[in-house]
Amino acid sequence: MLKVAIVTDGPYGDRAFDNIKNEFDTAFIKLEQPSSMFMDDIELPEKEIKQIEDVNILITYTTHPDLTLELVERFADNVDWIIVAAWKGDGFKNQLESHDNVICPYIMCELEENGDPIFDKFTSDIGKPKVLLKLDDDKLKDIVVLRSSPCGSTTFVSEYIKEKYAGKELDKDNLPTEAGLKLQHYPCRAAKMRLFTDEECKKEMASGFHRDAFQEAITHE
Template sequence: MLKVAVVTDGPYGDRAYETIKMVFDTEYIELEKPTDMFMDELEVPEDLLKKIKESNILITYTQHPDVTLDLVDMVNKDVDYTIVAAWTGEGFKNQLERYENVTCPYIMCELEENGNPTFDEFASKIGKPKIELLLDGNKLKEVVVLRSSPCGSTAFVADYIGEKYHGKTLDSEELPVESGLKLQHYPCRAAKMRLFSDEECKKEMASGHHRDAFEEAVQFSNRRLENRELKV
């Protein structure tokens, strides 16, 4: 089974750990956050460093840039792929992504397969939301999460939609919009990980990804239903 290490030096990463551990063998590793703005050298306890190096996927939620950069430099040759979840500034992003096996996503719920076998195995289950709608005749029976956002918001939205629309025919416009709106009620932390950004609100982007996922699921279910009726 794929091994994942979620590393943090602050308040972020716990939700990702709770979500990812349901799919992959996952370790949650807390490092001490430096008190100074600049740090001489990162020191990681040997037992924790061993766990990180033994992982296939490293996900960093470390907020101190020196911790993030030093950690990536330290273990880059040992882990298959590193996902930097918390970063600030395009220059820092470019510095990290000089390694071919490091990515700094704008938000974690935009992750999709990129051709790397290890990363693709991870991103097939965790990343950009992907939903399947199971029908009983032409009525909704169950919402299945095929790929979840790391924070767990996909399950939150899926449970709501599954309960509200259970036993109802699919509305190709209402259901996707409702799913996007429901995401707004989830306490998303994405915006707090990227400081001083004037770009599109991360929460709005996450809402859009969930709306799109349900829209695609509705379209797929309707096509499948039409094909079934044609065969009959």
């Protein structure tokens, strides 16, 4: 089974862990933020080093840039992929992505397959929302989450739609918009985690991804 490690130094990453652990063998690792001003003084605990070295996918929710850089420099040659969920500034992003197996998504629910077998195995289940509608004479029987946003908001939206339309005829014209609007009620942390972006912009992107997922599900139903 694919092994994933989620590393955090603060309040982010717990929702991703709760969601991703349902699909993959996932470890949740909490590290202390560096107290020194010098990156050379950053020391990672030996126990956590061994946990990370053994995984295929490392996801960093660390907000301290020196710690994020240390993790990338230390493990880029040991793991298949590193997904940096929290980063600040295009210069820092470019520095991190100078490693071919490091990706810094603008928002975590935009992740899609890139042709690499390991990365595609992960993003076939986690990333850009994708759902399947099961209907009986245009009445909703079930919604299958084929690919969930890392934070679990896709399930949140799907459960709302299922509860509202259970056994009822779908309003196909308005359903995608309704799904997108419902995402707005999920307490998304992406904007705060990104540190430099507008929260409404983030939520609009996440909302759009879920709207599009339900629109595609209707189109291919």
